Amino acid sequence: MSQQVVLITGARKGIGRALVEHYLALGHSVVGCSRKQSDLVNDRYTHYCLDVADEAVVQEMFSQIAAKSGRLDVLINNAGIASMNHVLLMSTAKAREIMETNFIGTFMMCREAARLMKKNRFGRIVNLASVATPLKLEGEAVYAASKAAVISFTQVAAKELASFGITVNAIGPTPTDTDLIRSVPQEKLDQLINLQAIKRAGTFGDVTNLIDFLIRPESEFITGQVIFLGGV
Amino acid sequence: MADRERIQEAVYRAVDELNKQLPKGVAVNKSPDAVLYGKTGKLESIDVVTLIMEVEDQIKAEFGTAITIADDRAMSRENSPFLTVGSLTDYVAELLN
Numbered sequence: 070m071s072q073q074v075v076l077i078t079g080a081r082k083g084i085g086r087a088l089v090e091h092y093l094a095l096g097h098s099v100v101g102c103s104r105k106q107s108d109l110v111n112d113r114y115t116h117y118c119l120d121v122a123d124e125a126v127v128q129e130m131f132s133q134i135a136a137k138s139g140r141l142d143v144l145i146n147n148a149g150i151a152s153m154n155h156v157l158l159m160s161t162a163k164a165r166e167i168m169e170t171n172f173i174g175t176f177m178m179c180r181e182a183a184r185l186m187k188k189n190r191f192g193r194i195v196n197l198a199s200v201a202t203p204l205k206l207e208g209e210a211v212y213a214a215s216k217a218a219v220i221s222f223t224q225v226a227a228k229e230l231a232s233f234g235i236t237v238n239a240i241g242p243t244p245t246d247t248d249l250i251r252s253v254p255q256e257k258l259d260q261l262i263n264l265q266a267i268k269r270a271g272t273f274g275d276v277t278n279l280i281d282f283l284i285r286p287e288s289e290f291i292t293g294q295v296i297f298l299g300g301v
Numbered sequence: 302m303a304d305r306e307r308i309q310e311a312v313y314r315a316v317d318e319l320n321k322q323l324p325k326g327v328a329v330n331k332s333p334d335a336v337l338y339g340k341t342g343k344l345e346s347i348d349v350v351t352l353i354m355e356v357e358d359q360i361k362a363e364f365g366t367a368i369t370i371a372d373d374r375a376m377s378r379e380n381s382p383f384l385t386v387g388s389l390t391d392y393v394a395e396l397l398n
Binding site for chain 2: 128
């Protein structure tokens with residue numbers, strides 16, 4: 070694969086950071102964003118401090134990507150937040166925040182990215198869903214719903230963007246050792262892993278391997294798909 | 302008030318961008334009467350989406366203002382702003398002013 074311009078949201082830590090390092094290692098030009106500054110320094114890496122749900126700053130980032138690179142080949146919508154809570158105790162403010170980051174953020178990034186990708190009639194969008202949706206995890210009602218929205222959005226956007234050479238797929242990682250699941254008790258995680266066909270925790274390598282496959286130019290005939298890791 | 306001529310030129314630049322992407326033999330004229338959509342229009346609905354997007358981009362580049370052309374207000378009008386290049390230009394002017 071020749072050098073591409075890859076945008077990764079939620080790039081400061083966890084899966085996002087691993088993806089940034091992976092695509093830099095493959096020689097691509099990587100743009101990352103997160104709410105806080107990244108300590109990663111690389112000539113081919115640009116970081117933006119922003120909230121993915123803030124339209125004005127998201128649009129400004131895309132204007133700068135367009136001015137600097139003139140194109141975008143890959144978007145990986147990784148930014149996401151979770152907050153375990155019983156439905157009876159979940160605040161509206163927190164529920165709204167989860168929907169804003171996980172769904173509205175993904176939607177806006179896709180819209181702006183597709184406008185840029187359309188110019189080259191090539192684009193690969195990968196949205197991060199979650200096993201919380203198919204497994205209907207208790208305590209994750211709002212989070213699972215926000216990721217269900219991401220899945221529906223992915224499937225419809227795939228149809229609307231297909232004629233522009235843009236594919237849109239979603240992947241559903243299993244619990245991976247990141248801050249997102251740090252507050253989930255080990256016992257809960259073990260129960261969750263037990264529901265998978267392959268009973269082990271996910272790794273960053275599992276995620277990068279699947280994304281590598283989806284963004285390959287040869288994967289132009291694969292769109293609107295949702296692939297869950299671990300056999301969920 | 303945004304200059305009407307500047308708006309028109311921005312819309313025409315968007316038409317140029319659209320024409321580059323249309324199949325051979327299909328093109329939209331840079332004239333207010335040019336039909337975009339409807340019974341006598343030559344464009345597919347996806348082409349109208351492309352044109353609207355290009356107009357939004359050109360207006361942002363020219364005036365530094367982000368506008369959203371295709372919203373409920375535009376869709377619910379008795380006379381669609383998307384019928385001709387002229388009606389689209391009028392609608393953009395209305396949004397800017």
